[in-house]
Structures are given as C-alpha cells and as structure tokens.
Amino acid sequence: MDQTKLERLALGMARDHVWMEGISFPTTILGDLKSLQDEFVARDEDVIVISYPKSGTNWIKEIINLIRTRGDPSWVQSVVSWERTPWLESSFGLELIKKQKDARFYTSHLPVQFFPKTFFTSKAKCVYIVRNPRDILVSGYHFWKAVKVTKNPDSFEGYFEWFLQGNVPFGSWFDHVGGWLQMRGKENFLFISYEELHQDRRASVEKISQFLGTKLSPEQLDSVLKNVTFQAMKDNNMSNLSLLPDTLMDHSKACLMRKGIVGDWENHFTVAQSEAFDKVYQEKMAGIPPASSRGSNGLTRLHRVHRLDFLRLLCSQRSKLYMMIDI
Numbered sequence: 001m002d003q004t005k006l007e008r009l010a011l012g013m014a015r016d017h018v019w020m021e022g023i024s025f026p027t028t029i030l031g032d033l034k035s036l037q038d039e040f041v042a043r044d045e046d047v048i049v050i051s052y053p054k055s056g057t058n059w060i061k062e063i064i065n066l067i068r069t070r071g072d073p074s075w076v077q078s079v080v081s082w083e084r085t086p087w088l089e090s091s092f093g094l095e096l097i098k099k100q101k102d103a104r105f106y107t108s109h110l111p112v113q114f115f116p117k118t119f120f121t122s123k124a125k126c127v128y129i130v131r132n133p134r135d136i137l138v139s140g141y142h143f144w145k146a147v148k149v150t151k152n153p154d155s156f157e158g159y160f161e162w163f164l165q166g167n168v169p170f171g172s173w174f175d176h177v178g179g180w181l182q183m184r185g186k187e188n189f190l191f192i193s194y195e196e197l198h199q200d201r202r203a204s205v206e207k208i209s210q211f212l213g214t215k216l217s218p219e220q221l222d223s224v225l226k227n228v229t230f231q232a233m234k235d236n237n238m239s240n241l242s243l244l245p246d247t248l249m250d251h252s253k254a255c256l257m258r259k260g261i262v263g264d265w266e267n268h269f270t271v272a273q274s275e276a277f278d279k280v281y282q283e284k285m286a287g288i289p290p291a292s293s294r295g296s297n298g299l300t301r302l303h304r305v306h307r308l309d310f311l312r313l314l315c316s317q318r319s320k321l322y323m324m325i326d327i
C-alpha cells in the first residue's frame with residue numbers, strides 16, 4: 001500500500017474517539033454518517049458482513065473471500081483484508097467500495113440505525129456474525145488497548161464497566177445485536193455465531209456458500225477450510241492486521257489473531273463480574289422478541305432448514321444455564 005493511503009487511514013489521530021448520537025466511534029469513522037445513510041446506494045448483488053467488533057468479522061470475511069475465489073488462496077494472500085473487503089464507515093473504505101465493479105463485497109460495524117436506507121429495500125446479502133459477548137468483552141479489552149484511534153482501557157475492571165454501559169467503540173453490544181436481530185427472517189440475511197463456526201467449520205462454510213448461491217466442489221471446500229484456520233490466518237500478513245501502520249495500532253501490545261477460542265472469558269471474569277454480567281444480560285435481552293413472534297411467514301426456507309441453529313449467547317459454566325435466542 002502506498003504512503004498516501006497509509007496517511008489517509010491514519011486520519012483523525014488527534015482525538016481518541018468521536019461521539020455520534022450517544023455512541024462512541026473510532027476517529028476513523030466517516031464525519032458524515034447522515035450522508036452515508038441518505039446517499040449510499042446498496043445494490044442487489046452486494047454482499048456485506050456486519051458485526052459488532054470482535055465477533056469474528058475477519059473470520060467471516062476470509063471465508064467469504066475464499067468462497068468467492070472458489071478456494072483459490074492467491075487473492076487473500078496478496079491483498080490486505082481492508083482493501084479486499086472495505087469498511088463502509090470509513091472514507092478510505094467508501095472510496096474503495098465505490099470503485100468495486102460488480103458483485104461488491106464490503107463490511108461494517110455500524111449499528112442498524114446508522115445504515116444506508118437503500119440497504120433495507122435492496123436484496124443485498126448480509127451475513128451477521130454474533131459471538132458470546134463475554135468473549136467479545138475480553139477480546140475487545142486486549143485489542144482496544146493497542147488501537148490508537150479509540151480511547152484505550154487502563155484496566156480490565158474499568159473496561160468491564162465501560163462494556164456493560166455501552167461506553168465502548170460502536171456502542172452497546174446489547175443495542176447492536178438487538179437492533180440487527182430485527183432482520184431475522186429476511187431472506188437476504190444470514191445470522192451465524194462464532195461458536196457454531198468454531199464447533200463445525202465445514203458445516204458453517206457450506207451454509208454460507210449455500211446462502212451466497214455458490215456451489216463449491218469438495219476440493220474447493222477443502223481449500224477454503226484449510227485457509228481459514230486460526231493458524232493460517234495468523235500466519236497471513238494480509239489478514240492478521242500486522243501491516244496496519246504503527247500510527248494506527250501498537251503491534252507490541254496486541255494483535256487481531258489473539259487466541260481464537262470459545263470461553264476465554266472464564267479466564268478473565270471474577271465470580272462477581274460473571275454474576276453482574278448475567279444480570280445485565282438477562283435484563284437487556286429480555287426485550288428482544290423471539291423469532292416465532294413474527295408469525296410463520298417470517299420464517300424463510302433457509303431459516304426452516306436451520307431451525308436448530310441457535311445463538312448460545314449465555315453459557316454460564318457454573319449454573320450450566322444456556323439461554324438461547326432462536327435466529
């Protein structure tokens with residue numbers, strides 16, 4: 001990447017975050033999200049990965065890139081991830097999206113209320129990845145410490161409180177997920193969890209390729225799977241963010257490909273934190289209606305096929321309590 005691009009990526013470094021409508025954003029966010037909402041034209045053939053930060057966004061992006069190249073790894077090994085799948089909410093990314101010709105592929109962490117209006121009337125395909133918010137909290141704590149375009153947490157205890165208050169980049173996890181879950185049942189939306197991806201990578205990749213309408217041969221599927229393991233992505237400088245300029249990220253403090261496991265929160269939360277988290281989780285998630293309340297017409301064929309796919313978001317090992325949200 002040339003120097004000018006790097007400098008543009010690092011724009012906004014003087015401040016540590018930006019507030020818009022009560023939500024904290026990194027300073028790389030577009031100054032004018034209102035214009036994005038009103039003017040960006042989503043196309044039916046667009047594919048977009050949407051997520052709350054630290055949910056496994058880069059994993060899904062890598063999978064989709066490889067599905068699109070039918071398992072040929074040369075694309076993901078030669079072009080950096082933020083150019084292959086640009087960010088909708090940065091001026092740098094938006095320029096790249098506008099230059100993409102057919103079958104555009106981009107990504108976003110934006111909460112639903114900031115999204116371009118045309119997106120909701122288009123047939124653009126959206127994959128939304130969710131993850132146990134406890135693991136997101138831990139992942140975010142380690143990541144945001146090193147990122148130079150957001151406020152940095154001083155301590156885990158402090159960050160824990162910020163997270164529960166929604167005082168973290170891109171706002172409250174509960175609001176983000178609650179907002180996007182309203183799209184459940186739409187044929188052009190696929191909800192997938194980090195945990196199910198972890199548990200059965202092959203089935204998850206098949207599910208995503210079926211959703212995108214791409215039939216992979218067994219050899220192509222094997223190649224996708226081989227190139228999206230934690231280790232393969234960690235070793236790929238085009239995917240692991242190690243090429244982000246030092247002005248954006250302190251590479252000595254953290255990296256994107258940190259542990260890649262399910263349940264690391266148990267190594268970080270105290271019993272009191274775990275209980276406090278469960279309480280807030282139950283209060284906030286109680287407001288989200290179950291998918292079935294939308295009536296039978298709301299269930300698409302895809303959703304019926306995957307009726308047994310649930311978000312196992314609350315997995316308290318101590319109480320053995322599993323709270324599920326039907327997606």
Ligand SMILES: Nc1ncnc2c1ncn2[C@@H]1O[C@H](COP(=O)(O)OS(=O)(=O)O)[C@@H](OP(=O)(O)O)[C@H]1O
Binds near residue numbers: 051053135138260264
């Ligand atoms: N291939 C693969 N396998 C398993 N886990 C993976 C993989 N790719 C990314 N990850 C993990 O995803 C976490 C980063 O999430 P995001 O990609 O959403 O981060 S970001 O918000 O876009 O910066 C981060 O989680 P933690 O390790 O818990 O920090 C990554 O390790």
